[in-house]
Amino acid sequence: MPGIGPKTASRLTFYLLRSSREQVQALADAIGQLHNKVVTCSMCFNIAETSPCAICGDAQRDGSLICVVEEPLDVLAIERTRAYDGLYHVLHGAISPLEGVGPEDLKIAELMQRLRRHPAEEVILATNPNLEGESTAMYVSQQLAPLGVRVTRLAHGLPMGADLEYADEVTLTRALEGRREM
Amino acid sequence: MTLRVGPRPLPLSPNIHAHKKIMHLTHLSLTNFRNYARLDLDFSNSITLLQGDNAQGKTNLLEAVYYLATANSPRAHTHRELINWLANEDQMPFARLEAKVEGTDALREVNIVLLKTADRLQKEIKINGVKRRVRDLIGQLKAVLFMPEDIDLIAGSPEARRRYLDTAICQIDRRYYQSLQEYSRVLTQRNSLLRRLREHPADPHQLDFWDQRLVEEGSRLIAGRLETVMELDRLLQDIHPRLTGGEERLRLLYRSRLPLEGKDRPEVYNQLPLDVSSPAGAMIGTDALSSLDVKAIFQQQLKVRQKEEIERGMTLMGPHRDDLRFLVGGVDMCTYGSRGQQRTIAISLKLAEMELIRSQTGEEPILLLDDVMSELDEERRQCLMDAINKEQQVIITATRLDCFAPSFLDQATVWAIRGGRIENLSP
Ligand SMILES: [Zn+2]
Numbered sequence: 001m002p003g004i005g006p007k008t009a010s011r012l013t014f015y016l017l018r019s020s021r022e023q024v025q026a027l028a029d030a031i032g033q034l035h036n037k038v039v040t041c042s043m044c045f046n047i048a049e050t051s052p053c054a055i056c057g058d059a060q061r062d063g064s065l066i067c068v069v070e071e072p073l074d075v076l077a078i079e080r081t082r083a084y085d086g087l088y089h090v091l092h093g094a095i096s097p098l099e100g101v102g103p104e105d106l107k108i109a110e111l112m113q114r115l116r117r118h119p120a121e122e123v124i125l126a127t128n129p130n131l132e133g134e135s136t137a138m139y140v141s142q143q144l145a146p147l148g149v150r151v152t153r154l155a156h157g158l159p160m161g162a163d164l165e166y167a168d169e170v171t172l173t174r175a176l177e178g179r180r181e182m
Numbered sequence: 183m184t185l186r187v188g189p190r191p192l193p194l195s196p197n198i199h200a201h202k203k204i205m206h207l208t209h210l211s212l213t214n215f216r217n218y219a220r221l222d223l224d225f226s227n228s229i230t231l232l233q234g235d236n237a238q239g240k241t242n243l244l245e246a247v248y249y250l251a252t253a254n255s256p257r258a259h260t261h262r263e264l265i266n267w268l269a270n271e272d273q274m275p276f277a278r279l280e281a282k283v284e285g286t287d288a289l290r291e292v293n294i295v296l297l298k299t300a301d302r303l304q305k306e307i308k309i310n311g312v313k314r315r316v317r318d319l320i321g322q323l324k325a326v327l328f329m330p331e332d333i334d335l336i337a338g339s340p341e342a343r344r345r346y347l348d349t350a351i352c353q354i355d356r357r358y359y360q361s362l363q364e365y366s367r368v369l370t371q372r373n374s375l376l377r378r379l380r381e382h383p384a385d386p387h388q389l390d391f392w393d394q395r396l397v398e399e400g401s402r403l404i405a406g407r408l409e410t411v412m413e414l415d416r417l418l419q420d421i422h423p424r425l426t427g428g429e430e431r432l433r434l435l436y437r438s439r440l441p442l443e444g445k446d447r448p449e450v451y452n453q454l455p456l457d458v459s460s461p462a463g464a465m466i467g468t469d470a471l472s473s474l475d476v477k478a479i480f481q482q483q484l485k486v487r488q489k490e491e492i493e494r495g496m497t498l499m500g501p502h503r504d505d506l507r508f509l510v511g512g513v514d515m516c517t518y519g520s521r522g523q524q525r526t527i528a529i530s531l532k533l534a535e536m537e538l539i540r541s542q543t544g545e546e547p548i549l550l551l552d553d554v555m556s557e558l559d560e561e562r563r564q565c566l567m568d569a570i571n572k573e574q575q576v577i578i579t580a581t582r583l584d585c586f587a588p589s590f591l592d593q594a595t596v597w598a599i600r601g602g603r604i605e606n607l608s609p
Contacts, residue, residue, distance in 0.1 A: 095388075097375035103388065131367055135391040142387065 043114065045090045045107045047072045055087060062086045064121040068111065068140060070094050070128060073165045078126065083173040086124075089114065094132040095139060103139055111140070115147055122150040124179055128164050129154070141182045152179040203545045205285040205323060206575050207247060213278040214266040216242035217602045225577065226595035227284075231586070232579045233607065234599030240579035243599070244327060244550040247577065250281045250292050251325040251548070252349055253305065253316045265298055274298075281323070289322045317363075321356050324545055326536045328566075329552035332528035336516055340505040347506055348403075350535050351410050354542045358406050365399040369497055372396055377495040386488060396500060397480045403501040404438065404480075405473035410538070411436045411506065417534040425526050425533075425565050432515075432527060435507040439499040440479050442471060526562065529554070533569050546571055551578040555585045 004012070016024055040046070041053035048054065055061060055075075065086025069075055075088050091106040115123070125140060127133035141151045155178030164172070212221040217239045234240050248256055255264060265277040275298040283289050293308040307314050309322070335346050352359045372392040379386060415434040422432040436442075483499055484491075491498055508515040508527050515527055539547045549570060555563055555578070567590070570576055579599075583591065596607040 097371050097378055097392075100374075100378075102378065102384070131364075131371065131395065134395075135371075138391040139388065142390070 044088045045092065045110065046075050046088060047090075060085070063118065065124070066111075066115075066120045066122070067124040067126050069126050069164065070133065070136070071165065074126065077165050077167065077172060078176070081169045081173045081176065083176055086122075091127070091136065091140075094127055094136040096132045096135075103143075106136070108140060108143060112143060112147075115144070115149060119147075120149060122152060124176070125151065125153050125182065126164060126176075130163075137182070151182045153182050155179050203286060204573050205283055205289070205545065205548070207250075207281055207323070207548060207577075208284050209280075209282040210243075210246065211278070211280040212243075212246055214269040214275075215246055215277045215279055216264060216266060218242065218246075219266060219268065219602065221602070221604065223597070223604060225575065227575060228572075229576045229578065229590070229594035231583070231591070231594040231596045232577070232599050232604075233581070233583055233596060234579070235581060238599045239602045240599055241329065241552050244329070244552050244577060244579060246279050247281070247548065247550055248325050248327045250279055250294065251320075251323040252353065253294070253307070253319055254349055256327055256329065257331070264296055264303070270298070283323060292319065292323065294319075317356060317359050320352050320359050321354065324353050324539050324543065324547040325550055326532055326539065326547045327550040327552065328529065328532050328554045330554065330557060332532065333521070333525050335531065336508055336519060336524040336527050337521075343506045344502070344504065347407055347410065350538070351406050353547075354410075354539060355406060358403070361399045361402045361406075365396070365403055365501065368392055368395045368399060369500070369502060373496050376491055376497065379492045380495040386492065389488070393481075393484050396497070397477055397484065400500045401473045401476035401480050404440070404442075404476045404504070405471065407501065407504070407506075408436055408442075408471055408476075413538055413542075414531070414534045417537045418530055421533050421537070421569075422527070422530040425530050425562055427561070430510050430523075430526075432530060433509045435509055437505045437507050439503045440476070440483055442476065442479060525557070529558075529562070529566065533566070536569065546574045549574055549576045551576065553579050553581065555580055556582065 016027075037049055038047055039049070039051045041048045041051045041056055043052045043056040046053050046055070050057070062085050065084075066089050067078065067084060067086055068089045068091060069078070070091055070093060072090055075090065078084050078088075089107065089111050091108065091111075093101050093106050095101055095103060095106070123140075123144060125137040127136045127140075137153055141153075144151050154175040167175070206227045207225050208227075210221070210223045210225065212218040215221075221243075223243075232240050232243060245255060245257070248254075249264075265275050269275045269277065277296045279292075279294045279296075281292045283292065290310050291308075293311075295306040297304040297306065305316060307316060307319050309318060334342055348358075348362055352362070372389070375388060375392060378384075379388070411434050418432050418434065422430060480500070487498060497503075508519070508531075510519070510523065510527075513519075515523055519527065536547055536549065539545065551566075554566070558566065563585070578594075580586070583596070586594075594608075598605050598607050
């Protein structure tokens, strides 16, 4: 499991062994329910409890603005800034030929379809500022060109090679506010 | 469409220096490095002479100093063996290199830990106690290493020559290292995509991004190499005749897969100029080529040869395919030179590199001489000695002391190395 090394794993195991039978059963049930309760939003492809998700279903949010990110965690990072009130689109990865990830493996066709059905005014490409993220942004913007939608990219300020997920809120807010036309 | 932060910084090594900076390595500690389980050694500010039989660890010691300067081993493909084989039994095999430096506040202490993980060798670098990246270390401490294996630079594979040239440029231009790293990442991705397109034909526009990045970093590398090769070539006009009794004139040729002449002659890399009277023919046009010129040629060639690259599933041109050749009288010494000629060319090249560092950075590199004296005749030995600056720090290894003049030995601190242990022989 990501983030859990052998030491942490054994600590967790010992903790569970000391817990009561009921407690362990409750945890086991919760894990068993995980896939039943969690769905992929049919609009934005974020991981959520409902479809459409709470963000897509929120009438207060600005539907003319779509922010394209690589992973669900990036949505959380941008939400934390409270500086953005548009919608999202989660690609579930970035183009990386080395790892065998091509455009057809990402939710790019779904984005095109979504935009044809519900035209937006602006698409913000918020993929990571590394080679793979840049390559994805360039590919998506090429695909979007015929639609005539305004395409922007996060501004300078995010360190090259860094992950969006780990950017602090101030930096991320500035990058959003300073976004530029591609 | 890049997301770079601000403009790129200027190169950190301007050509003009009011004060010459002289750095000295004062102390070296090694733990589990090659055959040294543990070593502590003080260096003299001028000459340190290490005497020992073969296979006692003399070369490893110079390699350690070189590693602290370049974060790279001069011996290719043996990086994993940097860690002492006995330490490999440990749960977390590691080697540690530590140096104390005098002469600049920017660098008082360097500490490199090499950790062996399942799939690679991990480097942890500290400068003055603060964790840093490789690119922060490279070029801080400068060193030029002479070793018997240098002959492979001339006689060996193009890969060895590219690697040599790249390491040399990294010491004088830190930006070059960044381009080198980025280029290799882009190249790997682009080759994967070319293979993918060969197996599953798809929209070749997917290449656009990788082409753009390849050209950007690749032209920077080629332009940097051309500039350095030009400068080395100029310095060699003075150095090489001295080492050959005025008999040989050595010219360098940067042989690129790209038609850098600017004319439409992609076959030029197969030809060697035979006209000695205009050795510049080897480098026609290249002297005036900026990274922008290279960029235009590179870009155009990628377009022209896209279909071929997809069919072959690999990137067919760029700095990773180029070569450096050595010509005497128009004859390619890499192929046709005698062992003696090749050995002398290697020494000339290293002397030129030393001059290059001096002229480009205003600093005196630490000179590392691994057992080269015994292979040289009296004349060449003297030539090498003459090239040493009095203020320069020199670390020499030798099997015997009798090839050194007594006056030279008087200035030197002499240590004996036996089986990874060291004792002082100086009075
Ligand atoms: Zn949604």
